[in-house]
Amino acid sequence: MTGISDTPITGAPVADAAKFVPQRRWRYRLDRAFQIATIAATAIAILVLAWLLIDVLWNGLGSLSWTLLTSFPSRKPEEAGILAALAGTGWIMLLVAIFSFPIGVGSGLFLEEFSDDTWFARFVEINISNLAGVPSIIYGLLGLTAFVIVLGDYTGGRSILTGALTLTLLILPIIIVATRESLRAVPNSLRQAGYALGGNRWQVIWNHTLPASFPGILTGVILALSRAIGETAPLITIGALTFVPFLPDGPLSPFTVLPIQVYNWVSRPQKEFHDIAAAGILVLLVVLLLMNSVAVLLRSRFQKDR
């Protein structure tokens, strides 16, 4: 592919150069139209997404109340709340963070620092980029078989632990890729300086490479967690409940999460439930926004320190 070969601009070979008509006005007019088309496309995309956010704000702000945040779900929309869903989301996030951080960073370290270009490393690499393209609902099917049925005695079946393990597998590829990218961004001279001082591989990683790449890793982890927080389909597949009138009492308890609660309310016919669904979405988006800002803040903070 040269791309240049089929260019429409060299209308004539050199011998016919005298016959070449530049048609500048026409071409510049097309240029202008093309530029306007790109601006219009960007504007349409952003305006529709703005419409979405305004729509949610408009419908949700009215129903956002203290009752909503502190009540359990109910058949009556005015008494229904997201307390159980918030607690479930909190539990899931905590466990996913605990599981995915060490495993993801460990895999990243193995691929980037410990292994040379062996067949094993290459195999893991191809495997990870493949996993990143698997639909999330397929992870739900895996979780259903592996954690609900096969390991059900240890995970408590359709429990918080099962949900957290499933989501951990889902976001691992994201964390591994982010870890590898930030490890790769550490200049090699830093590692060589560590080796020159007599450190072995692990000492260099622990004292130099990891601290230098930590902000990037942390940002990647937080962004991956914010992906996990919005996931609905895999948790429905493993059998998270849609009506939970109690607070989960531990990792083996049945649970629901915020997106599932929202899904449940949206799929009901009554308008009042749609409004509290919008309020639930607002809470979800605020949590996401907070996580994203923490990621950005951490990144700039750590970068300043160095």
Add this chain to the structure above:
Amino acid sequence: MSVEMSSENGSSLWQANYKRAKRLENIIKFLCGICAIISIATTAGIIGTLIFETIEFFKEVPFWRFLTDTRWTPLFQSKQFGIFVLISATLRTSGIAILVAVPLGLLSAIFLSEFASLRVRKVLKPLLEILAGIPSVVFGYFALLTVTPVLQAFFDFIRTPVMIPPWLDFLPFTNYYEPDYFLEIPFPYLQGFNALSAGLVLGISITPLVASLSEDAIYSVPQDLRAGAYALGATQRETILAVVIPAALSGIVASVILAISRAVGETMIVTLAAGQNPHLGLNPFVPVMTMTAYIVQVSLGDTAVGTLPYKTIFAVGMTLFLITLVLNIFSFWFVRRFRERYE
């Protein structure tokens, strides 16, 4: 670290504990290796479960019925298992989504990379990435409760008969109701659940992904190529379309394929907005049930492990997995075949 403590006291007293450090390194390396194996185990687990349950499924349902049945009714008395009913629904929603996302995303990417000022780009690029992170259930809400009513109103508006003077009755679609002539466009009726609004919103939801990844590819085309095209007398549009886009083609195609596989595997938007009604065909105005929506429907019901409905979700999941796998493999092949390397 022991090194820091003792180097001040005089190096003759200090003895490096190579053995212990080496042992620690080996332990850590081993642990990290186990972490890396988890991702392989995940793949093996996915393929293993899908294959196992799919084989169980085909023990009860012959393979040709899976391919040739024209209805999808595994939960009813008279069971039929035509997977193409579900595939046709997924095709409708993701086809519409791609028709929306590729032009919008690609043109936005060109705008961001080639036309936008540095300040605009600095604002829009992170904004796109944040928008790409909006949970799909939010888009589902938007599709079902906002976009569908708006589209329905629009469809109704077009269908509304318009009174016309009698001498215009040679026009098509005119009807005579006492005492006047009306122009009536036979526009379809849009149902409350439909593939159209699900597809449109699905397209909007993956547009940031296409835009962001394509922009990375277009932006990384070296400036020399553009300068060369300008030197040959090309205008900016000609440069972009004939030089920059072909040079970034592998990245653009990769982003489009990733978007397609997202659209095919997307669950919540289509479950909420496209409905739960298996329908074979290509009509986007009726309720349809995609592969993902079927898995959700069965998961929400109380389906006992080992029953036929339970096995169907794995057969459907296997189909979904194979489709996305083929897309991924094609993407790998394409990128490797057509990647342009610039120094």
